[in-house]
Amino acid sequence: MAVAAADERLKQASFLTRLMRRPELGALAGLILVSIFFYILASEQMFTLSGILTFMSPAAQLGILAIGASLLMVGGEFDLSVGSMVAFAGLIFGASVTVLQLPLILAILVTFAMAAAFGALNGQIVLRTGLPSFIVTLAFLFIFRGLTLVGLKWATGGSTQMRGIREAVADSALAPLFSGQAFTGLFAWLAERGMIDTFASGVPKVTGISVDILWFIGLAAVGTVVLTRTRVGNWIFAAGGDGNAARNSGVPVNRVKTSLFIITACCAALVAILTVMETGSTDARRGFQKEFEAIIAAVIGGCLLTGGYGSVIGAFFGAIIFGMVLIGLTYTRIDQDWYLVFLGGMLLIAVFFNNVVRKRATGER
Amino acid sequence: MAVLELSGIAKHFGAIEALRGVDLALEPGEVMGLMGDNGAGKSTLVKIIAGNFPPSEGAIRVGGAEQHFHKPIDARRQGIEIVYQDLALCDNLTAADNVFLGRELKHGFGPFKFLNFSGMFAAAAELFNELKSETRPRDLVKQMSGGQRQAVAIARTRLTEPRLVLMDEPTAAISVRQVHEVLELIRRLKDAGIAVILISHRMPDVFAVCDRVAVLRRGSKVADKLVADSSPEEITGLITGAIESA
Ligand SMILES: Nc1ncnc2c1ncn2[C@@H]1O[C@H](COP(=O)(O)OP(=O)(O)O)[C@@H](O)[C@H]1O
Ligand SMILES: [Mg+2]
Numbered sequence: 031m032a033v034a035a036a037d038e039r040l041k042q043a044s045f046l047t048r049l050m051r052r053p054e055l056g057a058l059a060g061l062i063l064v065s066i067f068f069y070i071l072a073s074e075q076m077f078t079l080s081g082i083l084t085f086m087s088p089a090a091q092l093g094i095l096a097i098g099a100s101l102l103m104v105g106g107e108f109d110l111s112v113g114s115m116v117a118f119a120g121l122i123f124g125a126s127v128t129v130l131q132l133p134l135i136l137a138i139l140v141t142f143a144m145a146a147a148f149g150a151l152n153g154q155i156v157l158r159t160g161l162p163s164f165i166v167t168l169a170f171l172f173i174f175r176g177l178t179l180v181g182l183k184w185a186t187g188g189s190t191q192m193r194g195i196r197e198a199v200a201d202s203a204l205a206p207l208f209s210g211q212a213f214t215g216l217f218a219w220l221a222e223r224g225m226i227d228t229f230a231s232g233v234p235k236v237t238g239i240s241v242d243i244l245w246f247i248g249l250a251a252v253g254t255v256v257l258t259r260t261r262v263g264n265w266i267f268a269a270g271g272d273g274n275a276a277r278n279s280g281v282p283v284n285r286v287k288t289s290l291f292i293i294t295a296c297c298a299a300l301v302a303i304l305t306v307m308e309t310g311s312t313d314a315r316r317g318f319q320k321e322f323e324a325i326i327a328a329v330i331g332g333c334l335l336t337g338g339y340g341s342v343i344g345a346f347f348g349a350i351i352f353g354m355v356l357i358g359l360t361y362t363r364i365d366q367d368w369y370l371v372f373l374g375g376m377l378l379i380a381v382f383f384n385n386v387v388r389k390r391a392t393g394e395r
Numbered sequence: 396m397a398v399l400e401l402s403g404i405a406k407h408f409g410a411i412e413a414l415r416g417v418d419l420a421l422e423p424g425e426v427m428g429l430m431g432d433n434g435a436g437k438s439t440l441v442k443i444i445a446g447n448f449p450p451s452e453g454a455i456r457v458g459g460a461e462q463h464f465h466k467p468i469d470a471r472r473q474g475i476e477i478v479y480q481d482l483a484l485c486d487n488l489t490a491a492d493n494v495f496l497g498r499e500l501k502h503g504f505g506p507f508k509f510l511n512f513s514g515m516f517a518a519a520a521e522l523f524n525e526l527k528s529e530t531r532p533r534d535l536v537k538q539m540s541g542g543q544r545q546a547v548a549i550a551r552t553r554l555t556e557p558r559l560v561l562m563d564e565p566t567a568a569i570s571v572r573q574v575h576e577v578l579e580l581i582r583r584l585k586d587a588g589i590a591v592i593l594i595s596h597r598m599p600d601v602f603a604v605c606d607r608v609a610v611l612r613r614g615s616k617v618a619d620k621l622v623a624d625s626s627p628e629e630i631t632g633l634i635t636g637a638i639e640s641a
Pocket of ligand 2: 437438439563
């Protein structure tokens with residue numbers, strides 16, 4: 031019995047092995063490398079406070095999706111419909127505000143409720159049919175995109191763009207939570223004391239932090255704590271690692287997975303609300319291909335495609351890498367269209383790192 | 396009163412009749428060996444008792460009360476613990492995580508409850524120690540040998556004081572010394588008044604720890620007798636069908 035022979039042989043896991051076991055290690059290394067790259071090649075503008083906030087904004091919008099995607103991937107499932115969900119939720123939100131003239135709070139509740147319902151539907155179809163979530167949510171990628179087009183034309187009388195949304199809710203007490211900048215008072219105070227850069231007029235160069243960045247950081251923090259420190263997090267890992275074993279151990283696997291689909295869809299709805307509030311309009315191309323970018327950020331962040339392994343903080347770093355590359359290239363003399371090449375390359379390296387290098391280093395079978 | 400009473404248990408998987416008319420009763424502190432050829436229906440029977448799937452026919456009574464288990468946790472709530480034949484471990488988690496999966500230790504304040512990692516590591520280490528297994532709580536199950544994995548699955552049944560422990564071939568992949576520890580554990584369970592069903596192909600083990608032995612052949616129970624009144628030869632004959640029933 032070969033297994034029995036190896037039984038008593040024990041090896042102390044080295045510090046390096048334990049470090050290599052951390053899913054977010056690759057993303058952190060990638061973030062450092064990309065920072066060094068742009069530090070050398072980009073104008074120094076990029077790493078000033080205003081430069082950082084500039085690339086953090088697209089990072090945040092992608093990152094909120096990536097946080098949902100990474101939790102779902104750790105739980106062993108995919109959601110390819112989040113990009114289309116951003117557009118569809120944008121339509122629902124916009125139509126609630128303009129066509130139905132709902133107050134902001136109700137429009138937000140309606141949007142999240144719709145997203146949660148469709149997230150649950152995605153989950154139930156996957157769990158009840160046993161079909162791969164990859165296929166089920168691919169169907170919804172098209173369904174939501176199509177519904178958005180049809181719905182937009184129906185709501186606007188033929189246009190694929192809907193305007194006037196911000197104006198309709200600008201004076202709501204809730205608006206500052208979802209649009210504009212936070213901490214403007216603090217930044218003005220800092221500028222007065224000369225602690226941050228100002229224009230000649232005395233107006234600070236950075237007047238505040240855009241709220242989507244705060245949502246991004248807040249959700250990443252909450253997601254990380256839940257995933258690594260709570261029982262639910264443990265259940266997510268177990269459900270993604272071996273659903274059957276988890277079920278036999280008393281983990282409510284279906285409830286966990288359905289919740290993850292709901293959370294992922296709600297992340298998309300949040301991004302929809304944030305971007306619609308920011309631009310004041312929505313259109314049929316919102317969120318286009320964001321599902322892939324979110325999954326790439328999650329994979330760069332250490333999530334395995336097979337589930338049961340990954341981290342939220344890794345996806346957080348992964349999304350920042352995205353934002354840095356997207357915006358960073360404009361600070362260099364490199365053609366911006368290298369962006370896609372760069373991302374594809376990052377994905378390959380990340381997958382290689384996760385699947386090959388890590389397995390060797392930790393001696394996993 | 397019997398801890399477990401099965402009457403007329405049958406199970407069909409489509410056209411396959413895995414179990415047919417199985418009656419079984421177990422008293423507290425009684426250790427029963429469940430034997431039979433591969434495919435005889437042993438695992439199916441213990442999975443029904445453990446709440447993995449409902450029987451197609453028949454009734455389960457635990458401590459006299461009829462039970463309809465919908466999922467494993469229902470059976471666990473009635474004090475039934477199981478070591479699955481495939482062990483049911485999550486490879487991507489540590490040994491301690493697996494031991495406590497589904498009943499994690501937590502600490503915290505108010506609505507905020509966080510996992511008590513140090514408590515779980517310490518408790519798991521103690522359980523492995525009791526089993527004389529050198530399984531380390533922080534190691535990933537993925538990297539473990541067959542014996543260590545089995546220790547994890549067995550340690551799991553030790554978290555609470557159960558009424559009934561089901562062990563589906565718990566000694567299939569382990570060393571001689573560890574088999575001895577598992578048999579010792581079964582004796583300790585018995586002394587504590589806990590009933591055990593041990594599925595094993597190892598005749599000496601069954602005769603060493605069991606009070607009774609039941610034999611399944613192609614889904615039917617063909618024998619159920621005191622170990623003292625039987626012999627390995629008779630049991631072997633019952634398993635193969637050389638002896639019709641006893
Ligand atoms: N989930 C299942 N679906 C279909 N057939 C099953 C299932 N589980 C067990 N069986 C069948 O039931 C019979 C008994 O299997 P099992 O209880 O595993 O036998 P044993 O544990 O005695 O070797 C076998 O013919 C097996 O193929
Ligand atoms: Mg079996």
